[in-house]
Amino acid sequence: MSPAPEDTLFSTAGLETVPAGPLADRLRPKTLDDVIGQDHLLKDGGPLARMVQVKRLPSLILWGPPGTGKTSIARLLADATDLHFAPLSAVFSGVADLRKVFDEARKRRAAGQATLLFVDEIHRFNRAQQDGFLPYVEDGTVVLVGATTENPSFALNSALLSRATVIVLHRLDDAALEALLARAEAEESRALPLTADARAALRAMADGDGRYLLNMAEQIFTLHGDEILDPAGLAESLQKRAPLYDKGQEEHYNLISALHKSMRGSDCDAALYWLARMLIGGEDPLYIARRIVRFAAEDVGMADPNALLQALAAKEMYDFLGSPEGELGLVQAVIYLATAPKSNAAYKAAGASKRAAREHGSLMPPMHILNAPTKMMKSLGYSDGYAYDHDAPEGFSGQNYFPDGMDRQQFYRPVERGFEREIVKRLEYWHRLRQRRAGTDSASGDSDDA
Structure with a gap:
């Protein structure tokens, strides 16, 4: 292929041509x-591959982390299914922009061409604006393809979700990021000036975001020439780059769930990792402390009664010292x-006892365990027959403390773990003593020690 006239002019003058645009834009996929990185959707048998094969595209919600190819996939789907591609950003668009897009789509439809309306960050439209898409989606004026980094279950109207197929994009794994770096080097016709360890560190810094990776690679190409970086x-x-974490959105709940379940699974190292992820991401340490206190009672409980004290002490330490020492x-x-x-x-006992309390209503305590501070109350039988446990053999009277008319539960x-073995x-x-007091224990002369 002969060079373009402008290339010849620049090279004759001893100058290099200016790249056509940012590296990430130049490397946008053409087909x-x-x-890269979304084979589960686009290769044989994948849902998007099947849609393209039959050239029938329903409305879609592309859900995935930043830099995973949502915009590129939407544009290429339009090309592959012969749809006009109409992009729109929910950040910069309002009602007037939507009206204009729908009017133009209606005209194209009348001329025989359908429109793929791509709405980037569709979750940023409020619920009324989202409802505004419904008639145009239902009558086929547009095929809606929305892109979001937020969980559609929480961020989008149920009415809109019911009319669209949710497609989940994966964060780019290490192999996919390496493939992107290889493409960048081919585009620049030179290798990145990095040691093997630095190259691995660069991929780790990208945190699954292909666009961010290419922007960093472009910065290295521009600033460092042949200087090899470790x-x-x-x-x-x-x-x-700080790890992706939005403490107001789904990631907030995902990571605290990961911490809770890792502790429950007795995986100390995984729990420490999720704790670190939240702290680095800017989570409020006192929120973490509250969840730790809850865990101590819910999942450790009486197997180690000191667990709750340890959790409360951690909260007090953070209150006293703050970050970072209190962490x-x-x-x-x-x-x-x-x-x-x-x-x-203990957690299950709390739930079971509440269910029983609701089921049995407002039953009174048995008369023998009611105090009788007045003569009238004594005459009515309050405290009559109460057995003082400290005076009973073995310090246990075995009396019934459940309401009359309610079976013992x-x-x-x-x-059989930890301190609960002793319990x-x-x-x-006490069960054997209670049976004996009730005359149901046929054994005699047993020597039981608590």
Whole structure:
């Protein structure tokens, strides 16, 4: 291929041509086969591949992290299905822009061409604006393809969701990011000036975002020439990116759930990782502390009664010291709770006892355990027959404390782990004594010790 006239002119003058645009834009995929990291959607058998094969495209919601190809895929889907591509950003558009798009789409439809309306960050439209799409989607004026980084279940109207297929894009894995770097090097006709370790660090810094990776690569190409950078030099050259984390959105709940379940699964190291992710992402440490305290009672419980004290101490330490020193208390509490014996018996007992309380209504306590501070109350039988447990043999009277008319129930069922092993022994001992007091224990002369 002969060089363009402007290329010849620049080279004759000893100058280089200016690239046509940013590296990320120059490397936008030209066909769906060029898209990296989304094989589950675009290769044989994938949902988007099947739609393209039959050239029938329903309205779609493309849900995935930044830099995973949502805009490129939407544009290429339009090309592959012979639709006019009409892009719109929810950040910069209002009602007037929508009216204009719909009017133009209606004219194109009358002329025999359908329109793919691509709405970037569609979750930023309010619910009334989202409802405004419905008639145009239903009558076929547009095929709506919305892109969002937020969970559509929370960010979009149910009416709009019911008319669209949600397509989930994956964050780019290490192999996909490496493939992007190889394309960047081919485009620039030279290798990135990085050691192998620095190259791996660059991929890690991208955090699954292909666009961010290419922007960093372009910065390295521009600023460093042939200077080989190691990880330290790379870190000094590029501003380190904080992990993706929005403490007001779904990621907030995903990560606290990951911390909770890692501690429940006794995986101390995974729990510390999720704790670090939240702290680095800017989560309020006191929110984490509240969840740690809850975990101590819900998932460790009486298997280790000290767990709750450790969790509360961590909260107090953070209150006293603040960040970053106080965060060490959270670390210690997470380690303690993740490695503690686990029991949710107290948590289950709370739920069971509440259900029984609702089921049985307003039953009065039995008369023998009611105080009788007046003569009238004594005459009515209040406290009559009450057995003072400290005066009973073994310090246990075995009296009934449930309401009259309600059978005795067992809400708390401790497990054979940690301190609850001892509680099991005590409950079994008192059960035998209770049976004996009621005259149902046929054994005699047993020597039971609590």
